[in-house]
Amino acid sequence: MKHHLTLLVALALATPAFAQEAAPQADAPAEAETAAATDAAPDAATQAAAALTDPAAPQLDDPGPLVAFTDGQDIYQYLCRTCHQYDGAGASGAGAYPALAGNENLEFPDYPVMLVVNGQKGMPPFGAMLSDEQVVAVVTYVQTNFGNQYTEHPTAETVAAVRPEDQQATAGGSGGN
Amino acid sequence: MSPFGTMSRRNLLTLIGATAGSAAMLRAMTTMGHAQESDYKPVKLEGDPNGASVVILGAGLAGMTAALELRDAGYNVTILEYQNRAGGRCMTLRGGDEVHEMGGFTQKVGFSEGQYLNNGPWRIPHHHQGVIHYCQRLGVELQPFVQQNDSAYLHSQTSFDGKPQRFSWVKNDYLGNVTELLAKAVNAGSLDDEVTGEVKDMLLESLRAYGALDGDMRYASNLATSNFRDYAKPPGGGLTGAPEPSVPIGRDDLLRSGLWEYLREHDTFEHHAALFQPVGGMDMIAKGFEAEVGSLITFDARVTRIAQSETGVTIDYESASGTGQGGSVTADYCVCTIPFSVLGQIDADLSSDLQNAVDGMWYYEGFKAGLEMKRRFWEQDEQIYGGITFTDLPIGQISYPSANMMSAGPGTLLAAYRFGKQAYELSALTPEQRIERCLADGEKIHGPAYRQEFVAGASWAWHRTSWTLGCYGHWDEYGTAYAQACAVDRRLVCAGEHLSYLPGWQEGAILSALDAITRLHERVMAG
Numbered sequence: 001m002k003h004h005l006t007l008l009v010a011l012a013l014a015t016p017a018f019a020q021e022a023a024p025q026a027d028a029p030a031e032a033e034t035a036a037a038t039d040a041a042p043d044a045a046t047q048a049a050a051a052l053t054d055p056a057a058p059q060l061d062d063p064g065p066l067v068a069f070t071d072g073q074d075i076y077q078y079l080c081r082t083c084h085q086y087d088g089a090g091a092s093g094a095g096a097y098p099a100l101a102g103n104e105n106l107e108f109p110d111y112p113v114m115l116v117v118n119g120q121k122g123m124p125p126f127g128a129m130l131s132d133e134q135v136v137a138v139v140t141y142v143q144t145n146f147g148n149q150y151t152e153h154p155t156a157e158t159v160a161a162v163r164p165e166d167q168q169a170t171a172g173g174s175g176g177n
Numbered sequence: 178m179s180p181f182g183t184m185s186r187r188n189l190l191t192l193i194g195a196t197a198g199s200a201a202m203l204r205a206m207t208t209m210g211h212a213q214e215s216d217y218k219p220v221k222l223e224g225d226p227n228g229a230s231v232v233i234l235g236a237g238l239a240g241m242t243a244a245l246e247l248r249d250a251g252y253n254v255t256i257l258e259y260q261n262r263a264g265g266r267c268m269t270l271r272g273g274d275e276v277h278e279m280g281g282f283t284q285k286v287g288f289s290e291g292q293y294l295n296n297g298p299w300r301i302p303h304h305h306q307g308v309i310h311y312c313q314r315l316g317v318e319l320q321p322f323v324q325q326n327d328s329a330y331l332h333s334q335t336s337f338d339g340k341p342q343r344f345s346w347v348k349n350d351y352l353g354n355v356t357e358l359l360a361k362a363v364n365a366g367s368l369d370d371e372v373t374g375e376v377k378d379m380l381l382e383s384l385r386a387y388g389a390l391d392g393d394m395r396y397a398s399n400l401a402t403s404n405f406r407d408y409a410k411p412p413g414g415g416l417t418g419a420p421e422p423s424v425p426i427g428r429d430d431l432l433r434s435g436l437w438e439y440l441r442e443h444d445t446f447e448h449h450a451a452l453f454q455p456v457g458g459m460d461m462i463a464k465g466f467e468a469e470v471g472s473l474i475t476f477d478a479r480v481t482r483i484a485q486s487e488t489g490v491t492i493d494y495e496s497a498s499g500t501g502q503g504g505s506v507t508a509d510y511c512v513c514t515i516p517f518s519v520l521g522q523i524d525a526d527l528s529s530d531l532q533n534a535v536d537g538m539w540y541y542e543g544f545k546a547g548l549e550m551k552r553r554f555w556e557q558d559e560q561i562y563g564g565i566t567f568t569d570l571p572i573g574q575i576s577y578p579s580a581n582m583m584s585a586g587p588g589t590l591l592a593a594y595r596f597g598k599q600a601y602e603l604s605a606l607t608p609e610q611r612i613e614r615c616l617a618d619g620e621k622i623h624g625p626a627y628r629q630e631f632v633a634g635a636s637w638a639w640h641r642t643s644w645t646l647g648c649y650g651h652w653d654e655y656g657t658a659y660a661q662a663c664a665v666d667r668r669l670v671c672a673g674e675h676l677s678y679l680p681g682w683q684e685g686a687i688l689s690a691l692d693a694i695t696r697l698h699e700r701v702m703a704g
Contacts, residue, residue: 002228061274063334063569065598067598075702077605078601078602078605079598079601079602081605082280082601082604082605082638082641083279083640083641083642083646085280086280091279091280091281091641091643092279092643093478093497093644094259094497094643094644095417095516095518095519095520095522095643095644095645095646096522096643097279097646109547119539120536120539121518121521121522121536121538121539122518122519122521122539122540122647123518123539123544123644124539124540124541124647124651125539129598160179166641171611176445176447176448177447177543177649177681
């Protein structure tokens with residue numbers, strides 16, 4: 001965890017918008033705090049690239065089908081930020097990804113939990129990649145970051161209640177195409 | 178001794194004839210000789226539509242197939258397209274192209290002249306007769322695409338000290354070890370309830386031949402097994418030409434490595450040889466269609482509203498770039514190929530069944546990257562000509578170009594092709610970080626040349642593509658909702674890869690379009 005957190009912080013710094021949002025976690029290791037505290041904006045991309053080329057830097061992921069991270073921010077950065085963006089602002093073009101920042105649909109946990117587990121509209125279901133506890137962690141993260149200050153968070157029971165009996169459909173194509 | 182054992186095809190037929198009678202033999206011969214028919218049938222839209230008009234939403238392969246056939250059948254056709262290019266997901270990145278992603282990342286592709294990355298579809302199975310038909314009709318030249326290459330690698334970070342293994346080693350050692358074990362079980366009488374008498378003898382003979390087992394029915398290090406898997410020193414000429422056998426991978430190491438996971442990849446129907454690719458890039462297909470129907474396309478048109486009435490459809494659109502003019506198109510009918518991920522966000526008058534199907538569909542992730550290399554070191558140093566290396570590193574795959582083999586010039590590798598959780602991770606990185614990740618991973622397989630020969634890279638994240646919001650559509654099951662999504666809804670019918678049993682394939686887009694316009698035309702003719 002220690003190593004990949006360092007790496008993630010370095011990656012986060014590459015995007016100023018995220019760097020403003022991402023305050024160091026209370027439980028983050030000292031080196032991550034140091035990295036975050038450094039005024040590295042001009043060199044952010046260089047730092048991120050250096051982190052990636054550092055032979056000591058571990059993989060961000062592991063080969064198994066499940067997500068290894070347990071921390072909500074880690075899971076967000078790994079699975080969610082590519083669409084909902086580093087700062088939770090969403091994105092748009094022909095179609096759009098909703099912003100999570102200031103999104104009132106996140107006030108109560110049931111709706112975001114349902115979306116993460118089962119997907120909705122274009123959003124794939126992530127239930128088969130994540131444990132109940134991981135869903136709790138990532139939903140709690142989006143409820144309490146990007147300026148959100150929602151206080152009613154899910155529990156493992158909230159998640160278990162919306163899981164289908166047989167969760168076969170999941171994000172993760174075959175790659176056969 | 179023949180490496181194929183003593184049982185030729187003719188002998189096998191003789192045995193089948195002797196033991197099962199001539200009817201079984203005839204059936205066996207028929208099976209051996211027949212290729213499966215394609216689902217593609219040339220479309221026939223008979224009858225005069227009397228100038229009826231159709232507006233087609235989306236100038237991908239589904240939309241342009243529909244446009245081409247409906248125009249030829251006498252319809253008055255208009256196409257609205259969000260982008261400033263035709264082809265949809267049938268596309269190719271070349272030097273000078275600019276990529277603008279959702280979220281703001283931009284890339285300017287730095288490939289040399291003639292180098293490219295097929296960032297969407299990249300291969301055409303020989304049984305995708307719809308795609309092949311239109312390629313022939315539109316003058317799109319196809320060339321072989323190398324899918325299986327026995328010299329390409331299988332790679333696991335945690336097995337064999339991270340050293341890549343040749344596909345031929347893993348495949349033949351797996352077969353050899355499994356046939357040896359099965360032969361032991363047969364000889365121990367473990368399968369006497371299943372096979373007896375001459376069938377048991379034939380099974381043992383087939384295992385010996387198939388697995389290259391020795392006289393003791395063991396898969397061992399010798400020239401017979403090397404003839405399949407590879408040699409320590411391959412056969413040569415003259416006094417120094419004597420071959421030396423290689424040593425197979427141990428059974429337990431092989432099973433623990435997990436590399437057998439990839440062994441059936443090339444055996445799946447969609448990967449059966451032969452496969453093809455357009456000469457010069459996949460978008461040659463898009464350009465072929467565009468040459469026929471390009472004059473019917475209004476580009477830069479973002480559809481904002483789809484309305485239906487008793488007499489027709491009205492489509493409102495705005496300038497996607499904000500620099501052009503919006504407008505409104507009225508037509509008698511509409512073929513909508515907009516991906517459901519995007520259609521679900523448009524104000525559209527759809528039946529509740531269709532709307533539910535649209536809202537119920539989610540889209541798979543997909544990530545690709547390409548790296549141009551100064552020198553084709555995979556060919557020159559490693560004797561890999563085309564084909565695919567599979568790895569459990571985040572990049573997932575490396576594919577070697579099927580075109581211009583043995584040229585002295587550069588070559589462009591598919592340096593990452595990933596679905597699943599790693600696709601989200603890679604897509605979230607900045608373009609520069611993605612290329613660095615590709616180099617770092619590729620180095621672990623191909624060594625320092627991978628970074629030394631690097632010229633330029635490009636990547637594509639399908640979930641950061643606003644006109645698809647993903648790679649391709651998913652159906653939990655092909656049931657009622659699928660049928661409702663395909664059905665003509667008053668004056669509108671949907672089409673695309675997402676409405677086919679070939680999701681994510683160009684063939685699916687074309688077959689879906691042909692099926693949809695056939696049913697729409699029947700309705701028009703019925704009045």
